[in-house]
Amino acid sequence: MDNDDILLRAEHLCKYFKSGKNELHAVDDISFYIKRGEVFGLVGESGCGKTTAGRTVIGLYEPTSGEIYLDGVLIAAGTRSHREAMKHARIQYREGLAAAKSDAERRKLKETLSGTLTENSKAIRNIERLSRQKRDTSRIQMIFQDPVASLDPRMTVREIVAEGLIIKGERDRKVIDRRVYETLELVGLLPEHAARYPHEFSGGQRQRIGIARAIIMEPELIIADEPISALDVSIQAQVINLLNDLRRRFKMAIMFIAHDLSVVKYFSDRIGVMYFGKLVETAPSDELFRNPLHPYTRSLLSAIPLPDPIYEKKRRRVIYDPRTAHDYSKDTPTLREAAEGHFVMCDLAEYERYRRIMNE
Ligand SMILES: Nc1ncnc2c1ncn2[C@@H]1O[C@H](COP(=O)(O)OP(=O)(O)OP(=O)(O)O)[C@@H](O)[C@H]1O
């Protein structure tokens, strides 16, 4: 794959929340990329970490660990893995010292330790500098699940849609008005809507206001967090079509978050499946539907009804239970590439089985 095609890349991204004395691993070591102009669907059941992943990508949360790159430039990262590497190096140094038999050995151990410490503290300083910098947020925009909660009821549509432009430094009233009207038209609203307040609109129209607020910034990536799940079924297709038109027109990429696969099936170029903070499978959309490998993906697929009586008669709901589906007591699973561009979380034995399935 050509690296120039990649707009966003997340590497070993983790976001942990404090939960009493413990930590909740909402996003736990996920790696993925989004190519320029493509729709990347992120699916998984409630609470698996989809929103947290999206909010971390856009900078509403700081990563606990891992890195996020936009156009190959580091835009956010966490320090945890570097701190752990330093701690681990110190332990190894102490253990090594206790067992060392010569000065040469001790010198060698000290060199290794100081190398690791220097390297990681440099990385930490870099990350801290990065998180103090004001981030240019216009290149990535977000559309929220709940169009009521995400629009300030005291602001007019004009103020809501223009806000990002003003934050970015646009002062010319004429320019702002023109851009607002143009953008309202793009999302299927009228110029006279600009003076009204969000409560005067229907759910679908409010979501259009949310979309206008995002696209006026001409972002390269939109994070659409279940943008249609709060809408009437009759309106859902309209909003999907609108997003599709806009992304073609402006060549934007979309990270489209949804609960189930049926919503993202036709809309996504590639799909990532999350389960309890982990990304268990990513593949091009049609490939994922043709050759689902991870048992959780298979269970999600088995939940989709199709308007085909023969298929429906044969369809059996598969329930995923990680305790019986895998034996990870000997080997820890990692994300492995089973076919070109098709990644699945598995151990070596599963990987070999998946490879055989793919080659059949
Ligand atoms: N700000 C926060 N503070 C503490 N815990 C959080 C926070 N945000 C999310 N969580 C927890 O992190 C986990 C993942 O939540 P998240 O909202 O990312 O899931 P989701 O996949 O978007 O779910 P849904 O489909 O219901 O929107 C959940 O257990 C949630 O309770």
Ligand SMILES: [Mg+2]
């Ligand atoms: Mg969510």
